[in-house]
Amino acid sequence: MTLNTQQEAKSPQRRRASTPLPLSPRGHQPGLLCTEPSTETQHPRLGQSASLNPPARTPSPAPNSWSSESSDSETSWEAFYRVVLLGDPGVGKTSLASLFAGKQERDLHEHLGEDVYERTLTVDGEDTTLVVVDTWEAEKLDECWSQELCLQVGSAYVIVYSIADRGSFESASELRIQLRRTHQADHVPIILVGNKADLVRCREVSVEEGRACAVVFDCKFIETSATLQHNVAELFEGVVRQLRLRRRESAAQEPPAPRRRASLGQRARRFLERLTARSARRRALKARSKSCHNLAVL
Numbered sequence: 001m002t003l004n005t006q007q008e009a010k011s012p013q014r015r016r017a018s019t020p021l022p023l024s025p026r027g028h029q030p031g032l033l034c035t036e037p038s039t040e041t042q043h044p045r046l047g048q049s050a051s052l053n054p055p056a057r058t059p060s061p062a063p064n065s066w067s068s069e070s071s072d073s074e075t076s077w078e079a080f081y082r083v084v085l086l087g088d089p090g091v092g093k094t095s096l097a098s099l100f101a102g103k104q105e106r107d108l109h110e111h112l113g114e115d116v117y118e119r120t121l122t123v124d125g126e127d128t129t130l131v132v133v134d135t136w137e138a139e140k141l142d143e144c145w146s147q148e149l150c151l152q153v154g155s156a157y158v159i160v161y162s163i164a165d166r167g168s169f170e171s172a173s174e175l176r177i178q179l180r181r182t183h184q185a186d187h188v189p190i191i192l193v194g195n196k197a198d199l200v201r202c203r204e205v206s207v208e209e210g211r212a213c214a215v216v217f218d219c220k221f222i223e224t225s226a227t228l229q230h231n232v233a234e235l236f237e238g239v240v241r242q243l244r245l246r247r248r249e250s251a252a253q254e255p256p257a258p259r260r261r262a263s264l265g266q267r268a269r270r271f272l273e274r275l276t277a278r279s280a281r282r283r284a285l286k287a288r289s290k291s292c293h294n295l296a297v298l
């Protein structure tokens with residue numbers, strides 16, 4: 001799939017890394033941001049759909065299910081999701097972020113140190129604004145962006161390694177462990193990305209290893225090539241789908257029922273459940289290994 005990298009007057013907004021976006025006043029969702037509603041027109045879509053459907057001339061309102069504000073709010077806030085890119089130096093984070101922002105590779109030479117990109121994507125007919133943060137490298141961090149903050153503020157994380165660099169793959173596992181510590185309770189989407197898939201002859205990490213790592217660490221997996229613009233649209237659209245799925249899942253969860261003494265029948269059922277739990281876990285692992293590369297399912 002080819003990204004629509006058309007440069008237009010309404011090119012994606014870029015924010016200085018030193019200017020973090022304000023957190024949602026309600027603070028319900030980690031990394032869910034609120035800003036004044038944008039008066040700009042919608043950015044071109046990522047992916048093939050962009051070339052098939054020209055961008056709308058008027059911005060669509062932020063979907064209610066995505067907003068931390070109620071639909072009938074007087075001041076209509078727009079929901080943003082902060083996607084933090086993590087990974088070793090040189091794995092291609094900036095290249096992926098720039099493609100997300102609709103920039104051509106040649107523009108990368110004019111890197112201005114502005115490492116936060118914002119873009120509204122239309123995925124499955126709904127608009128969602130992602131703010132992609134590429135501030136992980138030490139030299140990009142300033143008094144506002146520490147690595148600790150990067151690990152805390154994401155609504156979703158994209159951990160990038162290069163398939164031609166085993167060291168970066170090992171770092172990716174370490175980053176996943178660090179993230180697990182920071183986000184124990186909330187199930188933020190994490191996508192493991194094997195970039196530079198075009199470097200076939202230099203491959204040091206197989207697809208199977210990448211997939212197995214994703215299964216073990218309970219995240220999604222995709223291989224990309226920023227150079228060939230392969231799977232980059234799928235990556236960011238997948239991030240949007242994962243965010244939606246998790247948001248819907250948490251909305252569907254009922255509050256826990258008050259604890260009462262269990263009846264004999266309930267206790268017997270729990271006993272049987274414990275007996276079958278081990279095989280269920282095995283089945284779940286098998287199912288995850290089948291679906292970890294499908295970014296459209298949980």
Ligand SMILES: Nc1nc2c(ncn2[C@@H]2O[C@H](COP(=O)(O)OP(=O)(O)OP(=O)(O)O)[C@@H](O)[C@H]2O)c(=O)[nH]1
Pocket residue numbers: 087088089090091092093094095096137195196197198199224225226227228
């Ligand atoms: N062959 C190939 N090269 C790539 C790919 N993605 C990025 N590169 C190259 O890898 C180098 C590093 O890319 P960056 O995007 O700067 O990587 P980074 O992770 O942001 O690393 P820093 O620049 O250190 O922040 C550049 O020369 C890119 O052109 C890819 O998919 N395939």
